[in-house]
Amino acid sequence: xxxxxxxxxxxxxxxxxxxxxxxxxxxxxxxxxxxxxxxxxxxxxxxxxxxxxxxxxxxxxxxxxxxxxxxxxxxxxxxxxxxxxxxxxxxxxxxxxxxxxxxxxxxxxxxxxxxxxxxxxxxxxxxxxxxxxxxxxxxxxxxxxxxxxxxxxxxxxxxxxxxxxxxxxxxxxxxxxxxxxxxxx
Amino acid sequence: xxxxxxxxxxxxxxxxxxxxxxxxxxxxxxxxxxxxxxxxxxxxxxxxxxxxxxxxxxxxxxxxxxxxxxxxxxxxxxxxxxxxxxxxxxxxxxxxxxxxxxxxxxxxxxxxxxxxxxxxxxxxxxxxxxxxxxxxxxxxxxxxxxxxxxxxxxxxxxxxxxxxxxxxxxxxxxxxxxxxxxxxxxxxxxxxxxxxxxxxxxxxxxxxxxxxxxxxxxxxxxxxxxxxxxxxxxxxxxxxxxxxxxxxxxxxxxxx
Numbered sequence: 305x306x307x308x309x310x311x312x313x314x315x316x317x318x319x320x321x322x323x324x325x326x327x328x329x330x331x332x333x334x335x336x337x338x339x340x341x342x343x344x345x346x347x348x349x350x351x352x353x354x355x356x357x358x359x360x361x362x363x364x365x366x367x368x369x370x371x372x373x374x375x376x377x378x379x380x381x382x383x384x385x386x387x388x389x390x391x392x393x394x395x396x397x398x399x400x401x402x403x404x405x406x407x408x409x410x411x412x413x414x415x416x417x418x419x420x421x422x423x424x425x426x427x428x429x430x431x432x433x434x435x436x437x438x439x440x441x442x443x444x445x446x447x448x449x450x451x452x453x454x455x456x457x458x459x460x461x462x463x464x465x466x467x468x469x470x471x472x473x474x475x476x477x478x479x480x481x482x483x484x485x486x487x488x489x
Numbered sequence: 490x491x492x493x494x495x496x497x498x499x500x501x502x503x504x505x506x507x508x509x510x511x512x513x514x515x516x517x518x519x520x521x522x523x524x525x526x527x528x529x530x531x532x533x534x535x536x537x538x539x540x541x542x543x544x545x546x547x548x549x550x551x552x553x554x555x556x557x558x559x560x561x562x563x564x565x566x567x568x569x570x571x572x573x574x575x576x577x578x579x580x581x582x583x584x585x586x587x588x589x590x591x592x593x594x595x596x597x598x599x600x601x602x603x604x605x606x607x608x609x610x611x612x613x614x615x616x617x618x619x620x621x622x623x624x625x626x627x628x629x630x631x632x633x634x635x636x637x638x639x640x641x642x643x644x645x646x647x648x649x650x651x652x653x654x655x656x657x658x659x660x661x662x663x664x665x666x667x668x669x670x671x672x673x674x675x676x677x678x679x680x681x682x683x684x685x686x687x688x689x690x691x692x693x694x695x696x697x698x699x700x701x702x703x704x705x706x707x708x709x710x711x712x713x714x715x716x717x718x719x720x721x722x723x724x725x726x727x728x729x730x731x732x733x734x735x736x737x738x739x740x741x742x743x744x745x
Contacts, residue, residue, distance in 0.1 A: 315503050318606065318676060319669075324514040325607035332527045333612065337581040344534045345577040348556050351541045358543055 444469035498691040500683035505604055505676070523602045526588035556580050559730060567734040568741065575737055578619070582612065583730040586671065590722035593678055594715050601722070604675040609668040616733040617664035624740030633740070634660075659739075667732060674725045678718045685711035 316322065448469055452459040463469050509517030537548035545553055560576035563583075568575060589608065593601035602608050624633045637659040638652045689707035692700055 315501075316506050318502050318505060319672075321607035321610045322514050322605065323607070325520065325602075325605055326611050328515070328520045328523060329602075329608040329611045332523050333581075333585050333615075336527045336530055336585050337578065339531050340534055340581050340584070341577040344538050344552070345556060345580065347538055347541055348553055351543070351545075351553070352557075355543055 440473050444473060498687045500680060500687055504683055505600070505679065518598075518600065519602045519605055522592045522598055522600070523589060523608070526592060526602070527585070530584050530588050555584065559583050563727075563731050563734050567731060568738040571741070572734065572738070575734065579730050579734055582616075582733065583726050586612065586726035586729050587723060590675060590726055591719070593675055593682075593722060594718045599682070600679050601675040603671050603725075604679045606668060606672040609671040609675075612671075612729070613664040613668035616667060616736065620733070620736040620740040621660070623737060627741055636743075663736060667729060671725050671729055674721055678721055681714055682711055682718065685714060 448460055448463045507518050509515060509520070514520075533548075534552050537546075537552035541549055556576070559580040560573060564572035564576040564579050586603065589602045591601075592598040593604070621633075624637070627633075628636060634656075638656045639648060640651075640655065643651060685707050689704040689711065692704035692707060695701060
């Protein structure tokens, strides 16, 4: 094979490399490789990794947040259920209390009314017996006066002497009770 | 590319070898294009990735998707998960070839450094050294050679035929085909563009008046073919990288 770089004015053989160009190609390519492999591609790998991390981290974070949200939801539901049962319990208790209080008040009221009625009856009876007593005295006096007028002389001393009126009235009182007697009258 | 007055038609190999500064090959159009290409790639990536963010900016996204394409689409896809450690090299390789290829269609430059076989040769040799190194480190020298020359499970009687063929194809021919594929594509691409562009001028300069308008057809074709070359430029960069990845995978695999 004919060596082409022997003379500059000779046409080189195109399939035989020019050694100077081999050297320059080697230096150029080595430079390109060196700079790209040292300053660019490792950083690209780093970026790729960071990107994957970012995406996977994002997914993981989202999953965590989801799980947390689910746990919270569950907790709230539980709390809500608890609150509901509490409320129901309190309502029941209140209802029971109210019924108790009402019964108590009713009982008190009934007692009170009975007491008032009884007191009324008592005072009525007392008044009545007073009136009856007064009436008796009045009646005795009136009857003696009346009899005295009819007879024409005073029987008052006589009646007082013998206790006629008292005896008569005692006879009357022995029969029916004043209340029954009053009711009949 | 254009000579004043006389158009050099048809184009020849000389059109690929413009003399360097002062007639030496150290500083020539080719090497300058190579340096500019390397500088552009480095600058773009350093600028795009000076402050990477989780949510990328546009240029960061472009830079990332280039790396990601080779990393996931080539290294991971072809070699498997352990291929990711080759992703930086494969991406650098891809970017280097892509940029140098694209010079072939960029106005003013319009020649790819890869149409000089020196660059594809260097890259192919590097790939060759790399996949053999990786294979020998994994299997040990003897086992690696054996795996490459005599695939397990083949009948013994075929060995005399198979061993030289496998040896030749796996351990010798691979870098050569890698280099020549890239070189030939870029060389032919440039030649085709030259043919149509220069033909346009040649037709324009023709003596017969009715031939002159045909030059427009030639230039239109040159434009179409330039677009076609764009596809070739990307495709060849990809092919080179994916073949390197496949060789690495073959060297790492237990069986072929």
